[in-house]
Amino acid sequence: MLERVKRHGLIPTALAVGSATFLSDVPEFWPLGQEIGIAVMGLGYSYIAAHIFNWLVVERPRAEEYRAHYRASVLSLHRLATVPPIMIYAVFAESGMAQNKWEADSPEEIADALKRIDWGYFDVHSHDLFASMRRAIEQHREAYKAVIPFLSKFEPRVSAAIARLDSAGIHEYLRDVEAAPRFMTDAGNQIFLARKLFEYQHLGDELRNALGDSRFMPGRQQSPK
Incomplete structure (x- = not known):
């Protein structure tokens, strides 16, 4: 006040x-x-x-409505915002570069991690990295589906961040990989994936910052670090 x-x-x-x-x-x-x-x-x-x-x-009254909508969807918002760092964690854990690392400093760092992964036995349905990514994307889809009824009820900055996160190129790219599994054995495609992951990480940061700055959220968003 x-x-x-x-x-x-x-x-x-x-x-x-x-x-x-x-x-x-x-x-x-x-x-x-x-x-x-x-x-x-x-x-x-x-x-x-x-x-x-x-x-x-x-x-x-509008503030009370905001608070009610955020309270009703806080778990889904948190799950949606934490998907990008979960995917970054999976890359670094699978590469053996680092454990408990949830954020990349650059696309090149992600690309370096992807190069260290053994793609010789690559199978998109059994490879540990893509199993983790599929679970993360499924978490994204479930969380996004849960917040769809509230998209017009959030603050504009939050709604825009959610829309950008859902339209990120990583979703389409991973669908392409599932359709053609040997796609990921190519170094150029690994670099492209690194860029998409870094972009996804940035969009996740945008959403977490928007939620963290909102005075209507029942709690601050915490990174899963």
Whole structure:
């Protein structure tokens, strides 16, 4: 509430109204001083009253609606936002480069990890990396399906982040890999996958930041680190 008062300049307005009220009983120092003071008081009172009315009738009910929608979908939002780091973790764990690493510094780091993976026995249906990725994508699909009814009920920044995450190129690329499993044995395709994963990671960060900045979320989003 205090942030709102500061943001909309209600404190200076209240001071101006108070000063005009106090000076209304003081003899005029210049012509039309009283008339100007009355005008200032009228405008100031109207401005403050309008903000109070807007807060009571519009913003307060809308805030309660936001909180209700976030409470109803908080688990699905959390699951959706944590899919990218789960996929990054799977790459580094399978490559043997690092354990408990949930975030890549660059696409090149992911590409280097992919190069270290033994693709000689590659089978998209049994390979540990793609088994983990399939589970992560399934988590994404289930979580996205659960939040679809609320997409227009979230704050615009959150809704936009969810839409971008769901339209990420990694989904289509993994479908292509499932259709042609030997696709991933090519170094160029591994680099392309690394770029898609890094993009997906960035979009996941956007969603977690949007949720973390929302004052309507029942809790802050935590990375699975």
